[in-house]
Amino acid sequence: MTPTAPRTFHLPAGSAADGPYALAIDPERAGWGYSSLRVLDLPAGGEHAWETGDSEWIVLPLAGACTVAVGSASNDGKDSSASGELFTLHGRESVFSGVTDFAYLPRDAHARVTSAAGGRFALTGARCERALPARYGPAADVAVELRGSGVCSRQVNNFAAAGAFACDKLIAVEVLTPGGNWSSYPPHKHDEYRPGQESALEEIYYFEVAAAHGTPGLGYQRVTPSGPGKETDVLAEVRTGDAVLIPDGWHGPSIAAPGHDLYYLNVMAGPGAERAWLICDHPEHAWIRDTWPSTPVDPRLPLYAAPHADGTGPATPPPGEAR
Numbered sequence: 001m002t003p004t005a006p007r008t009f010h011l012p013a014g015s016a017a018d019g020p021y022a023l024a025i026d027p028e029r030a031g032w033g034y035s036s037l038r039v040l041d042l043p044a045g046g047e048h049a050w051e052t053g054d055s056e057w058i059v060l061p062l063a064g065a066c067t068v069a070v071g072s073a074s075n076d077g078k079d080s081s082a083s084g085e086l087f088t089l090h091g092r093e094s095v096f097s098g099v100t101d102f103a104y105l106p107r108d109a110h111a112r113v114t115s116a117a118g119g120r121f122a123l124t125g126a127r128c129e130r131a132l133p134a135r136y137g138p139a140a141d142v143a144v145e146l147r148g149s150g151v152c153s154r155q156v157n158n159f160a161a162a163g164a165f166a167c168d169k170l171i172a173v174e175v176l177t178p179g180g181n182w183s184s185y186p187p188h189k190h191d192e193y194r195p196g197q198e199s200a201l202e203e204i205y206y207f208e209v210a211a212a213h214g215t216p217g218l219g220y221q222r223v224t225p226s227g228p229g230k231e232t233d234v235l236a237e238v239r240t241g242d243a244v245l246i247p248d249g250w251h252g253p254s255i256a257a258p259g260h261d262l263y264y265l266n267v268m269a270g271p272g273a274e275r276a277w278l279i280c281d282h283p284e285h286a287w288i289r290d291t292w293p294s295t296p297v298d299p300r301l302p303l304y305a306a307p308h309a310d311g312t313g314p315a316t317p318p319p320g321e322a323r
Contacts, residue, residue, distance in 0.1 A: 009245045011023070012241075012242050016029070016243065022039045024039075030202070034126050037122065037206060038125070039121070040122075042066070042114075044118040045115075046114070047114040048112070049111065049112040049113075052110075053108070055126055055127050056167055057104075057105040058102050058104050059123055060100065060102045061100045061101075062122050063119050064091050064121070065089055065115065066114060067088050068103040069112045070110070071085075072109060084110075087134075096261060097304065098304045099139045099157055099305070101139045106131040106132050107130075124170060126267075126269030132166060132168060137165060141306075142306045144158075144306050148183075148292060149291070150298065151181050152288060152292070157174040158173050159173065160172040161173050168275070173265075174263065175264050176263050176303050177256040177261065178303070179210075179260045180257070181255075182252075182254070183255075184254040185252045186282055187224065187282040188280060189280050190270075196278070198280045199274075200271060201277070202247055203267065204243055205246065208240045209239055209257075209262055209263070217260025218238065218239050218260065219239075219255055220235070221235075221236045221238050223246055226248060232248050
């Protein structure tokens, strides 16, 4: 992939496109060591193949359904995915319509994604050491969490959170914020290793914003310096297809404009031996957490819930029964 300036933290839609990818972020382009994200747009009947290389990947449908085939790494130019494992992903209409299933792909493999009706698919990746088995992740197994309260309420789809789904390095979740709310708040960081207190994790935010009354939506993302040598400073107006790179710093809030629900996909990885998401709240804003127990969760949440294993009904509590 053709590198861009490594210290460009806000990537507007289309600015980091590369070949078949509407968005292509790898460690070289980002200027760090582990985290990757690609967004693949496929037409009806389209397909795309790639070598997973030194990274593990999760194929996550953003809109549409697909089939994912994975086989051993190809050393002779032949496609080995046809003789490997095959996963059918039912996907979803959009990131605002429901929880999706997904497929985990190991490092050192050959992968192929095909879509009969076309769609948009996120490939979340992380450089890793272990080659874990390829697996299917059912939508019914995704834990849907309601985090915060009041105007800080948001929904987190923990499809590949640490402790929720086994990966070597990769941590990935989806966050949905109702219009007018603040998410990723209080501002927090995970840019240094402090045993039992904080992880060192690079992070990518990928955004989609719900339109309303025929008008495309927007949101805002803030990142502020957290100390000497950790001076990432971003104030970005974000729209559908944008990404923000966070190598360090206090990040948050992520602000949803009134009337426009905000979605972002978080992709994280780092050098630590333990795969953990341990954060440190900004000391000037951490007090907001103390207000949450006495404030109701936004009644608009959850925007949707994971299905039961039999494909019917929600598998998560209705508003007000989870925090």
